[in-house]
Amino acid sequence: MAASQQMGRRLPEIPQEKKKNVLNGGLMPTLGSDTLWELAAAEVESRETGGGEEEETVHERSVFLMGSKAGGKTSILLRCLDRDEPPKPTLAMEYTFGRRARGHSTPKDIAHIWELGGGTSLSDLVQIPITPVSIRSLSVILILDLSKPNALWGTMEKLLQATQAQLKKVSAQAQQAEKAKPGAKHQTLVHSAARILPKDYPDRELISPFPVPLLIIGSKYDTFQEFDSDKKKVISKTLRFIAHYYTASLIFTSIKSESLISKTKGFFSHLAFGLDRGKTVSCDATKPLIIPAGCDSFSQIGSPPIADVDITSLHARNPMDLWKKVYERVFPQESTSEQRELKDPAKDPQYSEPQIDAVRVQKDQELEQYKRNAAKSWKGLELDT
Template sequence: MSSQKKNIWDIAIQLSKSESQFDGLNGKSSLVVIGSKRGGKTSHIYRFIDKTDVPKPTIALEYMFCRKHINNETNKVICNIWELGGGVMFTNLIEFAINSEMLEKTSLLLAIDLSIPEEMIITTETLLNSIREHISNIIDKNLENILKDKAINRIGINHQDINQINYFPIPLVIIGTKFDVFQNLDPEKKKLIVRYLRIVCHSIGAQLIFVSTKSEALMTRIRPVLNALAFETTIDSLHFQSDYTKPIVIPFGSDSFQKIGYESIDAVKRMFTEIFPQMITQVVIPDDPAKDINFKERDIDLIRAQKDNELEDYRRQSLVKHNH
């Protein structure tokens, strides 16, 4: 699998030259990655596309794409990958990542930081509600019916809760990141976090899985899940695991309100917020990102330095003229 990372400005430049020259935007599918700030989104994407660079913080919206052989075909299938940074700060940028033309081939990955339950509800609800609203504004009735049928098929037409699920419009997987930190929490708190995430996922027809970049086994297990989202491949070995002492795995259609023990998401949220009052951490954007060591780009930095020197020379010359 090969990959290339571009930001939104790179894409604009490429498109201005020739849209046909840029294979990525003509991809067969799209994967949109959203979630908690510093929740490990970029690390999981890099691992998925076999990129070995040290992940940089994602301030707004980043674009990558990857290619993959499907069923030993000669041609490779392309998947667009969009990553929304900043937690809930840049939800207005979702429109660049999700459009009506690609909607039927678009999937969503929501990364929730298990180590900060105090932001869990706000992050989850704000992001999912924003995307649901955006999709409702761009979808037509025919496509809406097609996506609903696909959602029902993911859950199973004969599922006992089939009429109680408010299906999310596109395939959605929620990953609980930093399971290594989650393991050290109080058992009762772990139970509550798992219960909340399970009922959220089941009530909208999503899949839930806990991961950690500190565990090679968990990183290996998440790969086929991402492959299924990006390339519509099948998963052979993903078994239901709801024990809060172990990494959670809830495949599509494998949970139920009866298994969870609560049918009211509002009741679970009330219990959750009593233990974890919700807050939101502000994203601090550097005054001049060009001087931030996390965003070094050699060629661009050289040009920027040259322009800064030219500007400084101009200022000095102007000052000399003014004094004379």
Template sequence: MSIPELASELVKKTLSEQNDRSMSTIIIAGSKNVGKSSLINAFLDKNDNPRETLVMEYSFGRKSSQKPGIDKMICHVWEYGGKIEMLSDVLLSIPIRGSFFFCIMLDLSKIKKIWNTLESCIQALQNNFSNADSALEIIIVGGYYDQFKNFDTEVKKIVCTTLRSVALLCNAHLLFYSKKDTHLARKAKDLFYGMGFGNGVLLKEKNTNYLKPIMIPRGSDNWENIGVSPCNLDEIKKRYTAKIASDPIIKSDYSQDIQRTHPEPILDTLASLKYEELRCMESFEPSIKDYLFCVNK
């Protein structure tokens, strides 16, 4: 039985035994290698060594419930590690049960990649869910704060102002995180525990000072405090990219690298085949709809 089929059977079994009041769904997507798997493992108290998430990983947690009439609480966790521009197809295919939380995790140490990742995630949400959907809570987590805190003061101000603006616009929670900082790691774990088994996102602390780790519950910020006039997503993008240019998406053209300088023609042929194989591997992306088709049966 394949991994998608196993996940499908597991989800079907748990869904047949539970109702929506006893379940929650967390989807986490964002930057590559930012620590999504590590954060999930910490939340679920797993000691496994994280491995690269190629397309989609499913995990779940189960806890005894204190709510009347509910024996167990089940949290479904979906981690997306594929191409960010295909996220819309993923959201169409994932079964949402109970309370729904979407976590966008950004690598603060790669400021030129922040906007493209953030914008892609927000567009995927807008394409699939209504802005009036009160069941959805959005959490923006800035990872690698241990590196970001050493950046130039002006850069930190620009990044923090941008993320605060987007969080306010999307009615999202905003939290900076580093697994190397015990306090921040505990806050992130507690946040996930509240989503999975508690009463939702609980951020008791608040900090808007960009010289310290940002922590802002949704609904507690405003444009005046951020220091900018009310604006839409395009205006926020223009302000950010005017000061921090985003990295262009570059695709390698292996055909340009082929140099026929081998003394034996057979080596040229083998090199061409290898370059073609690499080119195909780079462009290959399994269909998300096919990959998760069994989940929606």
């Protein structure tokens, strides 16, 4: 009986001027409660409803990296993560992660990073990083090799189309799953750029925002800057149009330039850890392009750069198709048939392991012998029947 009375007893009154310092070191707002229990209950309710000023949970984001084959994706990623190690060719889909501390006493932010290898040949693997869980905080980075303009449009088009299709599919699945939960509140799982664009966003009614934050990186700028000025103009204006059309950020970079890598890292850290991406803007075609999303417009980009050709004769269905036809007039796109032929990694000299390779050869021979014996047995079985 005494115990129950003790449990039901009110705690001593807390002076009004000290109430705000009881919890969270002064972060708790002054409440009209009279007991510590009521103050604690109010704090828990505040955290559950998102009213707390300081989050203690670990922030996790996902970044999907894709682009041109041998376009420098891994090299750029390692530099952005401050990892001093030699880059290796990416096999299919590879995963890594990055961490960043927000403070001495707070958990680290985590970025889950998926890198797609093989250029466009393995675009079906986009289903691995794009899931109902990852799309809640997913960003996409498309790296295009500026030194190979004849493969640029095809790479961009196929990879973005495959990514958009998977995002649409997963978003629909996730929304159906949420609606199926009893009493679940409706929530938007894909952070669609179309839903967050301000009313004064340039060309808002003419663009097609990418479903998740998108960063386009033009790699190997050191080689690109040696191109003829007219060709550089076509590539630069075309990528500006694509980036603005998809509400993406655009930056040209080179691993040989510390300044450009530093600015590229700023864009990467913005997607991976939510940091400020910087305020630098450069739309000059004679210099590396650095254009955050929302800092460009169709009026600034201008019309497709092509001479001695009547644009109306190209019979384009829409602006994107028009820019594609103009670009391919200047840079005929290479066939992608060769890109689909992947080299067997087991036969690649750089992954040579003598002992393992010897066993592999033996097993391959045993497999061939087994196939021959099985074929003979099936033939004999057919004759008996």
